[in-house]
Amino acid sequence: MELKEVLELLEQLVPLSLAESWDNVGLLVEPSRSHPVRAILLTNDLTDAVMKEAETISCDLIISYHPPLFRPIKRLVQKDWKQRLAIQAVEAGIAIFSPHTSWDNVKGGVNDWLVGGLGSGQVSVLSQALDVASHSHKLEFMVRSAEELNAVIEELNACDGGTALQHSISRPDSSGIHVSVICSDLSLTPSVQTLLRHTSPSQSLSILKLEKPPLLGHGQGRVCVLDQPITVVEAIQKMKSHLSLSHIRLALGLGQTLESSVCTVAACAGSGASVLNGAKANLYITGEMSHHEVLDAVAKGTSVILTDHSNSERGFLGVIRERLAVRLPDSVTVMVSKADRDPLEVV
Template sequence: MKIHELLQHLEAVAPPRYQESYDNAGLIVGDAGRELTGVLLCLDSTEAVVAEAAELGCNLIVAHHPIVFRGLKRLTGSTYVERVVMEAIRRDIAIYAAHTNLDNVFHQGVNAKIGEKLGLLNTRILSAKAVLKQLSFTAPAEEWPELEGALQEAGAEAVWQSAAGSGQQATDKRLHGTTIFPEGVETAVRRILEQTSCAEIRGVHSLENKAATVGSGLIGQLREPLEEADFLQQLKERMQAGCVRHTALLGKPVQTVAVCGGAGGFLLPAAIAQGADVFVTADYKYHEFFDADGRIVIADIGHYESEQYTIELLKEIISEKFRNFAVHCTKVSTNPVQYL
């Protein structure tokens, strides 16, 4: 199996087009055309992780965080980023990052995994991102099954049909089709239709609502309400947090919980607007805690702690298709933050 075959599966779950504009998700180091010998999963690519991959015989590292976030101007080994890249190249190990594109998908995403660990029910995206578009088209009836499958594989959320040309012979029958999809996949949808024999695009327009499967954060309900202190203790245990920094308790039960792995402070207004009792995230600064303003409890569990189960998530995603392949989870703790 080639490296690119595994990466194609990852990108079918977390398409690169869903990453934020500032991100650098994707293949960062290496040749995707090489034969895959093994994969090592981690949150961060470090020198120790590269050495671990080499020892295990893995020539692919799949990390959550991109080792190269901004452009590299030189490779002298003067920074840890340069050393990691140089060592990976020297050992012929590819490095791939599934970052905000994995954050921004609802199914099998980073926040869905956090919600699973906390036992949240009735979950949904906290802040939807992708604008939905609707496209109408006509196509020969005999092309429909293959066309429908191709559109869904490209990311269309819905495809339906209605018969057209009732006076025509069955062999000439055309179908009116409509598909709804996130705007980011419009090029792929158009390409499929243009490559389908005798298919014709009739019109496309944006919808007011947004895709329910793409966006930031997650919100859901606990099975049973908990007292705030009890919830925070449970949160600390389930997320294996060294500490939980939180705002003042409000003296009311916790039922609705919003979460965002990593730095999620930008989602606080959405969490409040949607009635969350607690907002679980990381990387809050001192003055930002004041923004709770008695309306919600902010719980900062740490960046690494909030995303550590992404390694488990990546293994699940890979193993669902490549069950008999060697997939290793790093034994190296890459958390740069220590607690007394």
């Protein structure tokens, strides 16, 4: 299976447009030598140990949840460990792809999987994703005749990359024909410039900014009202089992005990304090929070479970492996890295 085909499948599975604007997702390393993808290695982080594993199994594509290349770079040198890994990948003919926050935000993604470890319930998104591909402005104007209307619409379509704009026409009256056109951010300026070249539209033009529609079920973080309330100690046991961990960290909320009831839980994989802040829940679950962020939550009566950053994410790799396996041909093997692990451990 060609790399391009695998990337198309990944996009169908989880669109990269769901990633946060600050993130660096997608194909990060593309070897010059084109060859079929026969082995895919899934990892939470691309480290030296994971790269050695990838080379040992003759991997063609590494899907690294965290992007190994994040900040802009001006050179590729051996002294920087992330750049060194990128160079190794190119030399070995291994492509590197990172989905990061697109996997967090998608419905059925990392955060749904994480909060699902406590049981079933009514799940909602903490910070709703918006449809960035939708049209964002409405242009309202008037034309004097059907001939002028046809000419203006033809020019506006050219401004929008040749795609037909959404437009509506109200019944003509003594002042002319009323027209509404929906356009994107990119086509707004050329569309306005076009209308200003026509007398009637330029004199009657008004511009309205439209709200982007929400993508229901997609976005940052999750809050779940559990079908069956559990105690704090039961939540601890469930999360240890769900994440395959022998230890997690707990901060009890003010006035709470291990036997206190947990009816509502808010979760965000990785470093989730900014997403969880303000969420009304009995329990927060995330990978890491600062000392003062934990104190803030505790003071409000909310207990906090911290798993360490990548431990809140890594288990989802097995879910993705299954989803890819049923969509890829038998000629492609998908493996979860055995060398990938959280750098921190309890000693």
